[in-house]
Amino acid sequence: MSVHARPSARGRGQVAALLGLALLVSGCGDARFWARWRAERGAWRAQRAVERIEINPLLAGAGDWARADAACRSVVTSFPAEAWSARVRAGDVMAFDVLEASGRAALSRARLEVLHDRREAAVAGYDRARRDYAAVPTVSLGAAVARANLLAGWGRAAEAEAAWSEIARDYPAVDPRTGTIFEAVLDASVLVARDRRARGDGTGADSVLRSAEAACLLLLPARRGLPAAPGLWVRVSEARSARGDAAGARLALRQALAEPAAAPLAAWLVLRLAAQALESALPDTALVYADWAARDFGGAQRPAALLVAAQAWRARGVPDSALQTYEWIVQEDSGDLDKAAEARFGRARLLEDLGRWDQARGEYHALVSAVPTHPLAFESMMRVVRHHLGRGERILGLTEARHALAALDALIASQQDDGVQVRAGETRARLLFETEDIRGGCGALAALLRRYPEAALDAGFLMRAGEEAEKRLNDTDLALELYRAGAARAVAPELRRQARAAVDRMAGPPR
Amino acid sequence: MKTLEQLSLTGQALSHTFRESRAGRLWTPWLVLGVLQGAVLLALLGFAHPLLAWAVAPVVRAIGGEPALHYPGFYRALPFLYSRVDLVMGAIVGAVATGWSTRLFAARWRREALTAGGAWSEIAPRALTLVLAQLPFQLLVLLFTGLVDRALAGQGGLVQRLGYFATLGGVVGMQALFLYLPALIVLERRGLWRALAGLPRAWARGFWAALLLGLVALLPLLPLYGLGQRSGLLVDRGTPELVGWVTAIQMLVALTVSFLLAGCSTLVYLGAVADQPGEEE
Numbered sequence: 001m002s003v004h005a006r007p008s009a010r011g012r013g014q015v016a017a018l019l020g021l022a023l024l025v026s027g028c029g030d031a032r033f034w035a036r037w038r039a040e041r042g043a044w045r046a047q048r049a050v051e052r053i054e055i056n057p058l059l060a061g062a063g064d065w066a067r068a069d070a071a072c073r074s075v076v077t078s079f080p081a082e083a084w085s086a087r088v089r090a091g092d093v094m095a096f097d098v099l100e101a102s103g104r105a106a107l108s109r110a111r112l113e114v115l116h117d118r119r120e121a122a123v124a125g126y127d128r129a130r131r132d133y134a135a136v137p138t139v140s141l142g143a144a145v146a147r148a149n150l151l152a153g154w155g156r157a158a159e160a161e162a163a164w165s166e167i168a169r170d171y172p173a174v175d176p177r178t179g180t181i182f183e184a185v186l187d188a189s190v191l192v193a194r195d196r197r198a199r200g201d202g203t204g205a206d207s208v209l210r211s212a213e214a215a216c217l218l219l220l221p222a223r224r225g226l227p228a229a230p231g232l233w234v235r236v237s238e239a240r241s242a243r244g245d246a247a248g249a250r251l252a253l254r255q256a257l258a259e260p261a262a263a264p265l266a267a268w269l270v271l272r273l274a275a276q277a278l279e280s281a282l283p284d285t286a287l288v289y290a291d292w293a294a295r296d297f298g299g300a301q302r303p304a305a306l307l308v309a310a311q312a313w314r315a316r317g318v319p320d321s322a323l324q325t326y327e328w329i330v331q332e333d334s335g336d337l338d339k340a341a342e343a344r345f346g347r348a349r350l351l352e353d354l355g356r357w358d359q360a361r362g363e364y365h366a367l368v369s370a371v372p373t374h375p376l377a378f379e380s381m382m383r384v385v386r387h388h389l390g391r392g393e394r395i396l397g398l399t400e401a402r403h404a405l406a407a408l409d410a411l412i413a414s415q416q417d418d419g420v421q422v423r424a425g426e427t428r429a430r431l432l433f434e435t436e437d438i439r440g441g442c443g444a445l446a447a448l449l450r451r452y453p454e455a456a457l458d459a460g461f462l463m464r465a466g467e468e469a470e471k472r473l474n475d476t477d478l479a480l481e482l483y484r485a486g487a488a489r490a491v492a493p494e495l496r497r498q499a500r501a502a503v504d505r506m507a508g509p510p511r
Numbered sequence: 512m513k514t515l516e517q518l519s520l521t522g523q524a525l526s527h528t529f530r531e532s533r534a535g536r537l538w539t540p541w542l543v544l545g546v547l548q549g550a551v552l553l554a555l556l557g558f559a560h561p562l563l564a565w566a567v568a569p570v571v572r573a574i575g576g577e578p579a580l581h582y583p584g585f586y587r588a589l590p591f592l593y594s595r596v597d598l599v600m601g602a603i604v605g606a607v608a609t610g611w612s613t614r615l616f617a618a619r620w621r622r623e624a625l626t627a628g629g630a631w632s633e634i635a636p637r638a639l640t641l642v643l644a645q646l647p648f649q650l651l652v653l654l655f656t657g658l659v660d661r662a663l664a665g666q667g668g669l670v671q672r673l674g675y676f677a678t679l680g681g682v683v684g685m686q687a688l689f690l691y692l693p694a695l696i697v698l699e700r701r702g703l704w705r706a707l708a709g710l711p712r713a714w715a716r717g718f719w720a721a722l723l724l725g726l727v728a729l730l731p732l733l734p735l736y737g738l739g740q741r742s743g744l745l746v747d748r749g750t751p752e753l754v755g756w757v758t759a760i761q762m763l764v765a766l767t768v769s770f771l772l773a774g775c776s777t778l779v780y781l782g783a784v785a786d787q788p789g790e791e792e
Contacts, residue, residue: 032578033568037559040582048749097581 075105103139305338528774
């Protein structure tokens, strides 16, 4: 190349300027893609780090906790909610994705506090996420729901109810961006109504349910024929059912069934119609729907449908047909152990009510042999013992109790499942109480509580055991332990009040 | 040449090509292609960076759709994205690299002294012919796989599996039909139409060898393609970036296979397909 052919400094400058202009025009230097990529990557990694701890928090080391916390914190601080919310408000579409990723990291961080069992920090974290990411309804609503669930789970019922009320009041039922229905917003009303009814505020509960129903009915016209429609009708049905409007509830279910998108739900809807008809004392209608569900929707739905049919026959006063239907469920051996256990138990109860005790006892024993770890098997043991003791057949009762205790001991020794251990341990304690072995029963419960401090035991039973320990054994420490366990588990306000009063009485004035 | 002789020659060609794979000069065309493919893969992996986004992000969106622009959705789409971009690169740069490699291998097998640069200056004027001659093969593969994919859409289980093997068989068969084209263009110095017209003679003399070579070349690629198809699983298991590494390894293995295929096909061509002294077309 000759000297003259080389570009001059001016020429090079012009080329550089042109290149720069071309890049500027074509969007080079636009960092929004990069910001979104980094935010999404950070949020995803943070979420994975928290999920790894979630598998078993007890096995997570200090390093795992620190890494997960740092991963969450890094995203939240690198992409602050305030700054990115301002960009979203300015109409920047990509900023919305960044804000959503940042919000997900904030939720992961609050979840980390839950796993750490730092309750107040977790509630505060969700509350902060709810407020800071208000521009992203999925994140904000997710935070609000997680907060309400936490409060409910920790027994802070009043705060939980307030949280659910806020959700029902503050959030739209439909995502304004995607048109997706926010199920949690519709659920919130039902939960608020349930809490109000439990508090004895029936009028308030009905009012909330009416607004929930109205909200669903408002959404429905625009969603006729769409996949969301059957679900909305089911919610209408649930709201009406909770208000005691059984006919309205069934009508809503029939509307759901008539929707073009109802096919995946059809079997469940027909079965639900059968169950609701039975609850409304319409056994003939229940039989028609149960027959339809058992016949037309394949094997999976059949045992449940036959179970409703058996109950309907019983309600109609045709016990032989009911017994025959229960027998079909057991004999068809569908593999649904729950339904087979329910059928055996239902058959035994019916035989017992018909005065055919020998056959009933045979069914109870068959149930205990067939599915020994099923809750109804434990219930069967109790019923057999109670039946004999109740009729004054003490020796027979004690013999049955001895057999049952031996079977429970064998189960406790051989089963590793914590749930089975707890249920078997509780049944063992109940049997000891039934046979007047109060010390044995209280001791068994206390041992169970020491081994499984979080076990979901019956609060009423714990209260009764506490009273026995206090009054008949005069064992204050044992009684206090049982009352405390009862107080921690009581859901009904009256029982909780009684349990707390008992704990206060036993613990005495603070020293 | 009888079928058995062709298969025996294929075995020898593989053995000789393996032995010659230590000669760095023979790798030059594939090195150039590898550098280009590596650059493309890196550009795809860094598509979100401000320096690249303006150019690469539209390509990613056009091929993979909006989800491919997000993390970790991009990694789910990466094998498909790369395969589509590589298809274009293979049709242009790959076709020229195959011709260049054929010339270098021919010199090696004939014991001629020829540098990589010398081979390049010989085949450079025929670059366009090489690209155009390979185009029907690329288009046929694209059409065939597209049709099979459409036919299998919504099918599952055994049908899907059979369809997968039918696709592989079809591609190997088509590759066998076009395998000797670069040799016809580069070594016999034929133009586009004369090269295509020379194919029936090549099939008559070396089709079974080409088919066996295609099958052998497919073997090392199968597990990597399988892994690439499960990119969603790699992402869901928490290691999206691993898909990038799998794609890079797939690229390197494909280059090595192309190297072996070029060496073997040239040797089979010289031994069985080309007119021997005294023979006439």
